[in-house]
Amino acid sequence: xxxxxxxxxxxxxxxxxxEEKVIKIYKMLLPIQMFITVAFFFxxxxxxxxxxxxxxxxxxxxxxxxFYFYFIKKYLSKIKWFLLFQYLNTTLEISVVTLAILIFSLxxxxxxxxxxxxxxxxxxxxxxxxxxxxxxISFYAAxxxxxxxxxxxxxxxxxxxxxxxxxxxxxxxxGTFQKTLYILLAGLISGLLAxxxxxxxNNVSKSTLEQYQLKNTFGQYVSNxxxxxxxxxxxxxxGDLKYGAVLFSDLRNFTTIMxxxxxxxxLSHLNEYFTEMVxxxxxxxxxxxxxxxxxxxxxxxxxxxxKDSISPEDFAxxxxxxxxxxxxxxxKIWLNDNKAHLKMGIGIDSGNLIxxxxxxxxxMEFTCIGEVxxxxxxxxxxxxxxxxKLLISxxxxxxxxxxxxxxSRIIAHKEAVxxxxxxxxxxxxxxxII
Numbered sequence: 001x002x003x004x005x006x007x008x009x010x011x012x013x014x015x016x017x018x019e020e021k022v023i024k025i026y027k028m029l030l031p032i033q034m035f036i037t038v039a040f041f042f043x044x045x046x047x048x049x050x051x052x053x054x055x056x057x058x059x060x061x062x063x064x065x066x067f068y069f070y071f072i073k074k075y076l077s078k079i080k081w082f083l084l085f086q087y088l089n090t091t092l093e094i095s096v097v098t099l100a101i102l103i104f105s106l107x108x109x110x111x112x113x114x115x116x117x118x119x120x121x122x123x124x125x126x127x128x129x130x131x132x133x134x135x136x137i138s139f140y141a142a143x144x145x146x147x148x149x150x151x152x153x154x155x156x157x158x159x160x161x162x163x164x165x166x167x168x169x170x171x172x173x174x175g176t177f178q179k180t181l182y183i184l185l186a187g188l189i190s191g192l193l194a195x196x197x198x199x200x201x202n203n204v205s206k207s208t209l210e211q212y213q214l215k216n217t218f219g220q221y222v223s224n225x226x227x228x229x230x231x232x233x234x235x236x237x238x239g240d241l242k243y244g245a246v247l248f249s250d251l252r253n254f255t256t257i258m259x260x261x262x263x264x265x266x267l268s269h270l271n272e273y274f275t276e277m278v279x280x281x282x283x284x285x286x287x288x289x290x291x292x293x294x295x296x297x298x299x300x301x302x303x304x305x306x307k308d309s310i311s312p313e314d315f316a317x318x319x320x321x322x323x324x325x326x327x328x329x330x331x332k333i334w335l336n337d338n339k340a341h342l343k344m345g346i347g348i349d350s351g352n353l354i355x356x357x358x359x360x361x362x363x364m365e366f367t368c369i370g371e372v373x374x375x376x377x378x379x380x381x382x383x384x385x386x387x388x389k390l391l392i393s394x395x396x397x398x399x400x401x402x403x404x405x406x407x408s409r410i411i412a413h414k415e416a417v418x419x420x421x422x423x424x425x426x427x428x429x430x431x432x433i434i
Contacts, residue, residue, distance in 0.1 A: 018131040019086060023069045025128050026093070030066045033100070034059060040107060058103045065096060086132050090141045093128075097121045098148040102155070110156040119179045122149060123186040133198040135191030142187020146180050244301035245316035245350040245396060246368070246376040247286065249277065249323065251294040252343040252384070269339055270294060276330060277323050284319035285310075289368045297376075299368050302355055313350050313392075313399035320346045320390050321429060347380030349393040379426065388428045397427045 041055035079085050100121070105113045122145040129141045251273075258266050274296070278288055281298045289297045298319070301312025324344065331341050353370030379391045392400075 016082070018133050019082075019089070020073060021131045022089070022128050023073050025131075027066065027069050030062055030069075034062045034066070037062060040104065054103050054106060058099065061096065061099065065092070086134070086137055087140065090129055090132075090137055091144060093125050094122070094141055094144045094148060097125055097145070098152060101152055105152075105156060110159040114153060114156055119149065119182065122183055126183065126186045127190050129187075130190040130194040130197075133194045133201075135195045138191030138194055139187045142184050145183050145187075149180060149183065240355050241352055242302045242355050242368075243312070243350075243352055244299045244368075245312035245348060245399075246353065246372050247281070247296075247298045247300065247316045247320060247346060247348050248373075248376040248380045249296045249298075249320075249344055249346045250380055252345060254294040254342070257340045257342075266340070269334075273327075273330065273342060276326055280322045280326060281319050284315045284322070286315060286319055297368070297373070299353070299355075302353070302368065311399050313348070313396045316348045316350070317392060317396065317400055317429070320348060324389050344389065345380050345383035346390045347376045347378070347383065348391070348396050349375040349379055350395045350399060351375075382426065386426070386428070390429050392427050394425045394427070397425070 037055050037059045041059065101113060101118050104118075126138060126141045126145060129138045132138070254270075274291065277296060281288060281296070284300070286298045286300045287303050289299050291297075298316075300315045300319070323346065327342060327344055334341065349372050351370070351372035353368050353372050355368050356366070358367050358369065375393060379393060383389060383391050
């Protein structure tokens with residue numbers, strides 16, 4: 001229902017834009033026609049002194065239409081009966097052409113009017129109706145032009161010389177009937193092209209809307225960077241080898257806290273925590289790969305398409321420090337709200353990892369895998385043993401040791417073993433000791 005409504009709004013918007021283009025065309029052509037009318041007026045005034053009042057009347061009509069189009073353009077989007085308004089405008093446009101031909105026929109021989117190229121003015125107006133993107137309107141313009149053209153023919157035919165009468169009424173290039181056919185064909189072709197253009201616009205609008213909704217919905221389950229990475233044209237899901245830093249954070253004793261509290265309130269509490277932590281990760285050019293219970297797995301530098309002057313390790317450590325600082329602030333707020341006090345451990349490692357789809361045919365998940373991911377998890381687990389909030393690997397330390405912001409805050413730990421894996425050196429940030 002909403003999709004259809006949005007699509008209708010798009011169509012209405014296109015109709016308004018089409019009407020604006022038609023008005024723009026006439027605002028350009030009307031001054032030219034007014035100049036021609038004034039020229040004929042002075043010609044009549046100087047040499048003939050008979051029909052100048054008709055040219056003056058026609059000039060006033062053209063002036064009225066110019067200001068009519070000028071003012072109506074401002075209120076197009078507010079017109080309720082827009083389709084009826086388009087038919088009204090089409091009627092006025094065709095009728096002005098008819099009025100022009102009748103008035104100019106006063107100074108021009110009737111046979112010249114009937115044989116000459118005046119019929120092309122009708123065709124130009126009919127072609128312009130194509131901007132209204134309606135076969136019905138274009139064909140209506142053609143039918144109306146044919147009727148008025150035949151009325152002009154009936155009015156002027158009595159004044160035509162007998163020797164050219166047959167040339168006017170036959171089916172030759174100068175004949176009225178063939179010109180009538182030209183008008184009808186112009187309306188039909190213009191309308192068909194308008195309808196085809198309208199279908200293309202509708203299809204493009206629908207496709208664009210679907211892509212937007214897909215990206216918007218997809219972005220609620222994965223980060224924007226992951227969403228754009230998956231939806232890019234050359235992504236085949238097979239997996240890409242990337243270099244980056246992996247941050248793994250985990251809440252201490254959260255399961256115990258959950259068991260001693262009401263689950264629905266703790267879930268809201270957890271989501272509030274996630275919101276704050278994810279914001280910090282994203283501010284430091286990080287991407288949340290997944291949530292594992294109350295843990296966060298984030299990567300830095302993996303989805304960067306341009307080389308950044310700051311290394312992924314720098315971003316990861318800055319994010320970790322800010323996360324811990326923000327958690328302390330949140331705990332003070334939560335204390336006043338009688339909410340549980342949360343503690344967090346963070347482990348960071350860097351290296352090569354593979355990003356891509358993992359799973360089976362019926363259930364796929366986009367994730368990052370590799371030894372560096374496992375290492376970050378193991379390092380986080382060691383924060384409990386060393387009684388610190390943050391631990392980083394030797395690789396990360398090597399990458400950030402020249403960073404002035406961290407240089408005086410790094411202290412070394414001896415080698416450690418976790419789940420059979422040996423870490424030669426681990427480091428923490430100086431003021432992160434519990």
